[in-house]
Amino acid sequence: LKVDFEKAYDSVSWSFVLYMLRRFGFQDKWIGWIGECLRTSSMSVLVNGSPTTEFSMQKGIRQGDPLAPFLFVLVAEGLTGLVREASNSDLFRGIKVGSKGELVNILQYADDTIFVGEASVENVRTLKVILRGFELASGLKVNFYKSCLGAIGVGRETLISFAEILHCKLSNIPFVYLGIPIGANPRRSKTWQPVVLSFKKKLSSWRASTLSQSPLHHILHLI
Incomplete structure (x- = not known):
């Protein structure tokens, strides 16, 4: 499942950013600085080509801010943690790759996210719960209409039934992820x-x- 987050940078919860900083062991002083940067931020919008008066933000991180990509990566790590816990509890089953059998269940680069796992209805339902829980905690909502579900060696009827659970569309195989064709020989x-x-x-x-x-x-x- 390749997910698309709705207005990723604009919808991030500040409290979740600060929570993830604490989880990663940042000192209170540093967390206070980041919190102040978030709370004192302001923005304006263009109306007919002219900027409006600046107003305060209540959530989100500004694109173009040098700190924004780093803060977003911390937020995205929260999703990785949920998948890891689900995998450890045998609620979500990824796939093993390579000679050493490395387990892969999620691939992330900035706001590009792909879930990788066994083609089972249990996995699909677990994913839906994970994404909903992550949305409630972080503010990041998945746009299922733009998200794509694909599989290799799975019947189309089965794939359609999975897509109906997630309310997403089907992806063509192969597809491109970060410039690399996935699913091709x-x-x-x-x-x-x-x-x-x-x-x-x-x-x-x-x-x-x-x-x-x-x-x-x-x-x-x-x-």
């Missing part, structure tokens, strides 16, 4: 053609830039 060169094309476009734009050979060589080496 990794041994086929065709699978990686879009990725290679994307790299070529970026490299061509760098080639046309005014970078000297030394910085350009350093960037290519990092890739």
